[in-house]
Amino acid sequence: MNVLFAIAVTTGILSGVWGWVAVSLGLIGWAGFLGCTAYFACPQGGLKGLVIGALTCCSGVFWAMAIIHGSELAPQWNLLGYLLTGVVAFLMCIQAKQQWLGFVPGTFIGACATFAGSGDWPLVTLSLLVGLLFGYAMKNSGLWWAARSEKARATPPMGPNAGSNGAAE
Template sequence: MKQYVGVGMSVGVLAGIWTQVSIDLGLVTWVAFIAWACFFAAGGGATGFSKGLAANLSGVVYGWLVGTVAGAVPLPGVLAVAIAVAALGMCLQAGWAPLSFIPGAFAGTAAYFGTALNFWGTLAALIIGAALGWLSAVLGSRIQSVVSRRAVTKAAGEETRPAAA
């Protein structure tokens, strides 16, 4: 039995619920999916949650700093320089274990830019997405154990059944 059945089922159900709830509440639906993906990409579990979310949130701060500098300094090329410095910072921060998931920082910055600099909306959606990642992993594991147990029981029952004459 494939080990992704449980997580696939939990992600599918939770993704549908999140989409409807986020639309009803006016939350940024797609940003949560970024954090959700970062949870799994960073390894899942406690490590994926902490590294993915910390990196995502740091990325939002980098994006905010870039926007602030670019808005305050009316010189040609300031946006490019601010982006270059932020990109350097997002890579260098990986030397500190809690922020060592570089793609998460870039994802957080991109999400912030993609929401047209909606700081609080981006933060809320990233936090919710990380929580959904954790929840989908926990539920997925439980579903997988039920599915696997049934598959083993079914396979054992087929092996012990007398052959048809």
């Protein structure tokens, strides 16, 4: 089976499940899809990619809250907010020198989700993290299904004239 097709099927099914889970638990659906996106976009796969995605998304939430609260210190000075945003964006990028924070898009995904979620960082963070888990499940279940399907195709069936070792006698 084609890997892309398998991932598409599992992503489709689990996206529907995510929609139900988000509504049932009071999570932010779109933020969860951003978490899924972070996992799919991370160059590292598997559990390492999941951890890197979680760390970078959470760092983005932190940086967004720093901008939000820093800008509130002097709301009459718009320029301060713009300068703070520039400095924090620099820090969001430079933190990538650390291996576990090396996925810059994850940091910006976390920050953008926090801004879009009006600074409700606990709910945004939980939605992002559950979404990351769904992204992990979507991709890895598709990879598993494709590998299992390929393995089944590669194993030749035993014909009626095959001996106990599978070879024709």
